[in-house]
Amino acid sequence: MKFKTALLAAALAVASFAQPAAAVTFRFAFQGDLKSLDPYSLNETFTHGVLGNVYEGLTKRDRELKIVPGLAERWEMVEPTRWRFYLRKGVKFHNGEDFTADDVVFSATRLHAPASDVKTRFPADTRVLKVDDHTVDFVTSGPNPILHAEWDTWYILSKKWAEANGSAQPQPQAGQQMSYAALHANGTGPFIITEHQAGVRTVFKPNPKWWGKPEHNFDEVIFTTIANDATRVAALLSGDVDWADPIPLQDVERINASGNAQVLQGPELRTIFLSFDQYRDELKYSNVKGKNPFKDVRVRKAFYLAIDENAIADKVMRKAAVPSAIMISPLLFPLAKDFTRPKADPAEAKKLLTEAGYPNGFEVTMDCPNDRYVNDEAICQAITAMLARVGVKINLLAQPKAKYFAKILVSGGYDTSFYLLGWTPGSFDSWNVLANMYRCRDEKGAGGNNNVGNYCNPKMEEYIKQILVESDTAKRDQLIKAAYQLGQEQDWGYIPLHQQALAWGVSKKVKVVQRADNQILFYWFRKE
Amino acid sequence: MLAFIIRRLLQAIVVMLTVALIAFTLFRFVGDPVNMMVGIETTAEERAQLRQDLGLNDPIVIQFARFVGNSARLNFGNSYQFKTPVIDLIADRFPATMELAFASALLSLLVGIPMGVYTALHRRSWLSNIFLAASLIGISLPTFLIGILLIFLFPVTLGILPSFGRGEVVRIGFWTTGLLTASGLKALVLPAITLGLFQMTLIMRLVRGEMLEVLRTDYIKFARARGLTDRAVNFGHALKNTLVPVMTIAGLQLGSIIAFALITESVFQWPGMGLLFLKAVQNVDIPIMSAYLLLVAFIFVTINLIVDLLYAVVDPRIRIDARPA
Numbered sequence: 001m002k003f004k005t006a007l008l009a010a011a012l013a014v015a016s017f018a019q020p021a022a023a024v025t026f027r028f029a030f031q032g033d034l035k036s037l038d039p040y041s042l043n044e045t046f047t048h049g050v051l052g053n054v055y056e057g058l059t060k061r062d063r064e065l066k067i068v069p070g071l072a073e074r075w076e077m078v079e080p081t082r083w084r085f086y087l088r089k090g091v092k093f094h095n096g097e098d099f100t101a102d103d104v105v106f107s108a109t110r111l112h113a114p115a116s117d118v119k120t121r122f123p124a125d126t127r128v129l130k131v132d133d134h135t136v137d138f139v140t141s142g143p144n145p146i147l148h149a150e151w152d153t154w155y156i157l158s159k160k161w162a163e164a165n166g167s168a169q170p171q172p173q174a175g176q177q178m179s180y181a182a183l184h185a186n187g188t189g190p191f192i193i194t195e196h197q198a199g200v201r202t203v204f205k206p207n208p209k210w211w212g213k214p215e216h217n218f219d220e221v222i223f224t225t226i227a228n229d230a231t232r233v234a235a236l237l238s239g240d241v242d243w244a245d246p247i248p249l250q251d252v253e254r255i256n257a258s259g260n261a262q263v264l265q266g267p268e269l270r271t272i273f274l275s276f277d278q279y280r281d282e283l284k285y286s287n288v289k290g291k292n293p294f295k296d297v298r299v300r301k302a303f304y305l306a307i308d309e310n311a312i313a314d315k316v317m318r319k320a321a322v323p324s325a326i327m328i329s330p331l332l333f334p335l336a337k338d339f340t341r342p343k344a345d346p347a348e349a350k351k352l353l354t355e356a357g358y359p360n361g362f363e364v365t366m367d368c369p370n371d372r373y374v375n376d377e378a379i380c381q382a383i384t385a386m387l388a389r390v391g392v393k394i395n396l397l398a399q400p401k402a403k404y405f406a407k408i409l410v411s412g413g414y415d416t417s418f419y420l421l422g423w424t425p426g427s428f429d430s431w432n433v434l435a436n437m438y439r440c441r442d443e444k445g446a447g448g449n450n451n452v453g454n455y456c457n458p459k460m461e462e463y464i465k466q467i468l469v470e471s472d473t474a475k476r477d478q479l480i481k482a483a484y485q486l487g488q489e490q491d492w493g494y495i496p497l498h499q500q501a502l503a504w505g506v507s508k509k510v511k512v513v514q515r516a517d518n519q520i521l522f523y524w525f526r527k528e
Numbered sequence: 529m530l531a532f533i534i535r536r537l538l539q540a541i542v543v544m545l546t547v548a549l550i551a552f553t554l555f556r557f558v559g560d561p562v563n564m565m566v567g568i569e570t571t572a573e574e575r576a577q578l579r580q581d582l583g584l585n586d587p588i589v590i591q592f593a594r595f596v597g598n599s600a601r602l603n604f605g606n607s608y609q610f611k612t613p614v615i616d617l618i619a620d621r622f623p624a625t626m627e628l629a630f631a632s633a634l635l636s637l638l639v640g641i642p643m644g645v646y647t648a649l650h651r652r653s654w655l656s657n658i659f660l661a662a663s664l665i666g667i668s669l670p671t672f673l674i675g676i677l678l679i680f681l682f683p684v685t686l687g688i689l690p691s692f693g694r695g696e697v698v699r700i701g702f703w704t705t706g707l708l709t710a711s712g713l714k715a716l717v718l719p720a721i722t723l724g725l726f727q728m729t730l731i732m733r734l735v736r737g738e739m740l741e742v743l744r745t746d747y748i749k750f751a752r753a754r755g756l757t758d759r760a761v762n763f764g765h766a767l768k769n770t771l772v773p774v775m776t777i778a779g780l781q782l783g784s785i786i787a788f789a790l791i792t793e794s795v796f797q798w799p800g801m802g803l804l805f806l807k808a809v810q811n812v813d814i815p816i817m818s819a820y821l822l823l824v825a826f827i828f829v830t831i832n833l834i835v836d837l838l839y840a841v842v843d844p845r846i847r848i849d850a851r852p853a
Contacts, residue, residue: 029692033807035609114577171611182611197620198610199807200799201693226692226797227807230676235691235797238683371810402812410572411562445572 023219024527026510028243028520029226029235033199038181039155040110040170043117045424048153049519050223053204055155055187058085058104059148063513063524065331065428067148071099071156071188080143080471087134091211093158094185094192101130106159106168115170120426121154122147145471149427161186190214190523191221199225216523236261236505242527243512243520244505249318249375255505265501266514267322269329270424272373274307274383274495276300277417279454285365285395285417293362294417294453300492302352306390307383308344313498316378320501326484328425328433329499331516335481339488341496349390361391367419368396369404374500380420394418410445414452421452422500428517430480434464437494438487455493460486529840536836540829547825548599551818552592595818604819609808614815618801618823623703624694625793625800629785631716632724637778640728644735645767648743659732666729671788675722675795682718690715692797723792727781734777738770776835783831787824 036042039051060070072085091099108128112119126147127139140147162168162181171179185193190210195203204221206214226232226244233251236244237258247255252263276294277283283292293299313321323341330336353361368380377398384394399407408416425432439448440456448455463483470476487493506512513524562575562582579585583594598605604614643663647656683691695711697704706712742748743766751761790802797803801820808816 033609036611038611041611114574171606179611197799198612198617199804200620224693224797227803228794228797231679231692231795231797234676234679234684238687238691240683240691240693400810402810411575449571 024217025220025222026216026218026243026522026525026527027222027224027241028245028522029224029232029241030245030520031225031227031229031232033225034196034202034223035198036171036179036182037185037193037196038167038170038179039153039157040113040116040118041179041182043120043426045518046520049517049521050202051155051185051187052153052189052519052521053191053221053523054185054189054193055157056189057151057154057156058087059151061152061428061515061517063515065515065517067152070152071104075148078137081140083138083140083147084131085136085138087136088211089134091188092209093161093188094207095158095161097158097160099156099158099188100133101136102133103156103159104128104136105130106162107154107156110157110162110168110170111154113169117170118154121150143469143471145469145473145476146427146429146431149429153426155187157181158186190216201225214523215526217526218522221522233505236507239507242507242510243522243525245520246374246503247505249320249503252318252320252503259508261505261507264504264506264512264514265320267329267331267499267516268424268502268518269332269428269499269516270373270422271324271327271329271499272321272376272379272420272422272497273327274303274418274420274497275453275455275493276303276419277414277453278493279456283364283417284415287363288358293356293358293364296356297490297492298352298356299358302349302356302390303387303392304349304492304495305342305345305352306349306392307386307495307497309341309497310344311386312379312382316375316382317498317500320374320503321498322501323498324496326488327423327437327494327496328430328484329516332425332428333430333477333480335477338481339484344386346386346389353390353392358391361387361393363393363395364418365395365397365416367404367408367416368398369401369420370398372401372404373420373422374503376420379497383420408452410449413443414445414454416452419452420497421450423450424517430484431464431467434460434467434480434483434487438483439464453493455487455491457486457491457493460491532840533837536833540833543829544822544825545596548596548818548822549592551821552595599818599822605815607808607816608813609811609816614819617804617816618819619702620704621799621801621804623705624798625786625789625802627706628716628719628723628792628798628800629782629789631720632727632785632789633778633782635720635724636727636731640731641735641774643728644732645739645762647732648736648739649762651740663729663732666725671722671726671791672795674725675718675792678718678722679795689718694799719792719796719798722795723785723789727778727785730781731774731778734774735770738773739766742766742769779831779835783828786827 030046032046034050035044035047037051039048039055056070058070058072059067062068071088071091073088075083075085078084087099087101087104093099105128110116111121112124122138123140123144125141129137129139131137138147165180167179167181171182183196183198190207190212191204192207193202194205202223206218224241226235229248232244233247233255235241236255237260239260247263252265255261255263277292278294280292282290283294309323313319313323325339325341326336328336353359366380366384368377370377380396380398384396387394406412408414408419423433423437436448436450438455438460439451440461441447441449441451441454460483463479463486467476467479467483470479502514502518504512504514509528511526513521515521562578583591602615606612607614607617610617643659647659650656679691682689690711693715694706695715696709697706697712698708706716748761748766751765789800790806792798793800793803794806801823804816805820808820
């Protein structure tokens with residue numbers, strides 16, 4: 001009895017010792033590294049997401065991805081080509097400097113510096129003019145209704161700080177000199193980076209002087225890279241981290257059953273799709289010689305109908321995917337609901353192939369990454385089997401992303417006949433999709449730079465030009481809809497497959513906000 | 529003796545140059561570094577400019593000469609991923625790998641030698657049989673599997689010991705150490721066991737074999753005949769003579785522990801050089817890859833050189849053989 005009491009006392013002592021006036025630490029792990037703290041040197045979702053807790057743009061996006069004021073309190077279009085932004089007053093950078101219009105003008109120049117990887121945030125011919133200390137004008141060469149659509153990840157740097165530390169330019173990729181801004185951060189956001197060891201760990205502390213009202217309850221946030229899938233899952237299950245991403249599909253059930261953590265599988269914005277070489281006169285990788293079967297719209301449609309996307313979403317993706325009828329996520333285009341995906345119909349596909357002159361099908365090589373998207377290689381294998389049913393023999397070439405992108409993108413001379421790719425429009429707007437993938441391009445990639453198969457239709461070019469300058473939202477949406485109808489239901493230029501699901505593993509102790517653009521903005525998170 | 533040392537040094541330089549050549553040519557064929565450095569929206573002209581800036585358009589011979597020259601001055605360029613000098617990244621990671629490697633080596637010696645002695649002295653006991661069976665597992669199970677099994681046993685199921693990382697570290701000058709904090713020591717346990725298990729079984733079997741050999745020799749029989757205690761015979765005479773080859777092997781194995789720590793580091797997300805190298809391979813970060821390969825080659829060559837020289841000191845026959853005829 002005495003022994004038991006002693007034991008109990010000891011246990012209590014240990015328990016009370018283990019919980020001092022608890023500082024709340026949020027720990028999160030990602031498969032990749034936080035490669036650079038310079039927000040202009042790498043255009044990557046994860047880097048931008050994490051830096052979004054430290055740096056801020058003139059505008060931000062809220063939990064539903066709507067554009068809301070950030071460092072700019074409000075803005076207006078003075079003329080169709082002149083936007084005026086009124087800056088928030090009394091905002092300070094982490095090092096104590098005041099935030100003014102000079103910093104915005106400086107950041108705009110830096111954005112278009114040669115080594116910048118985020119030049120798409122606004123067109124290079126936009127003039128940025130300081131009106132007074134807290135007012136900035138953006139003068140565009142033509143009307144541009146989506147000028148500020150990507151500005152939630154155009155982060156404002158301090159002019160004085162960057163210049164004093166030799167970081168007025170983003171670190172050139174090939175440069176030998178050390179970049180201060182790649183290893184240190186000085187933003188205006190709710191968190192300050194207090195320690196950063198590239199590729200190992202990064203420590204954040206709340207910014208006590210932030211202009212906004214903090215919703216989080218963290219005293220400290222620690223980021224670690226955990227590259228190995230099994231280790232990342234184990235770290236989440238054992239409580240060593242509170243948030244882990246991505247979770248492999250086969251571990252989802254186990255984590256949900258564990259009681260310590262759960263997997264949040266909201267839809268992601270990226271659309272996974274297939275397309276074909278539709279411009280070369282002869283396919284590079286096929287047994288059809290002297291002509292290109294994919295130039296025939298019937299063959300493209302036949303491929304579309306032969307592939308059973310529902311089966312892919314169900315079986316290959318284990319239901320962690322939403323089949324998509326068009327090349328953009330329905331979350332980003334209000335009229336997406338007007339499109340439905342035609343059902344798979346192998347018989348009809350076979351008929352179309354026969355009409356096109358390929359009653360026995362043909363052979364073609366398919367390029368596929370094997371470490372880029374969720375189950376990418378497995379998707380390609382499923383498609384190989386589905387196309388075999390209509391007589392098309394696919395030779396599958398699945399490679400690591402390093403080799404894959406070098407082959408099929410502009411640097412490899414668009415060296416493919418049939419390929420799988422994923423696309424997230426950086427601006428969350430259809431124009432980005434259309435401009436990148438539906439505009440004609442030349443051999444060097446001018447035009448639709450990521451239009452790998454070179455889909456090309458003069459009527460589509462016309463639509464894209466109109467959409468760029470149309471500022472009436474309803475009219476613009478109708479134009480976009482017409483463009484998708486043309487590209488999808490008449491030309492069958494692409495085969496959109498699905499939007500894959502996010503795969504955040506989250507401890508039961510933490511409440512998070514999961515935005516469809518997969519950015520981890522932990523200033524909205526709370527931990528018990 | 530001087531001629532011997534010079535000859536050894538020349539050989540070492542040839543080895544280093546060969547490794548440099550292999551590293552250099554190999555990396556010319558691993559993906560396109562430009563693609564890994566930029567985002568998907570970068571235009572063709574920007575890519576071409578980058579190629580030019582990186583010197584990827586120069587003739588191969590010039591690229592190689594530049595590579596050797598820079599490497600000799602420890603200038604490995606900037607990492608493509610981190611945009612910071614490779615030498616800084618490696619210096620940052622070096623202590624982590626070294627602490628792990630030495631902890632494993634120490635563990636394998638402290639556990640392996642006593643187990644080897646025990647199994648040699650008590651060949652038929654049931655404990656010896658258990659040790660031998662267990663050592664088979666240690667030799668045949670791949671490292672990553674042992675690591676994952678340990679993670680699922682200790683942190684996940686039992687809830688003790690951390691599942692990844694190095695814990696809190698203390699910075700002393702350029703060196704970061706996890707040996708001075710409780711969480712750092714805890715974090716070291718599982719990775720050190722994982723990495724050291726193979727060496728431990730190797731040393732155990734080696735000690736056992738050598739001991740059995742030595743115990744059969746005449747001078748041991750003579751020592752017993754003189755009436756020395758078992759303790760004096762076994763440890764004073766037998767074990768001492770066993771340790772010469774054991775130390776050689778352990779020294780050489782230290783090189784491979786450092787070089788092959790990368791699997792253990794990947795399983796436990798141990799922030800060492802091996803992990804840096806693995807990530808570099810995935811991202812075609814050529815400067816890191818070549819620096820790592822050269823560094824590992826350098827460690828091996830240095831250890832070999834030291835062992836060779838020590839041999840020459842210990843064993844006069846080598847010195848005589850090495851003298852030019």
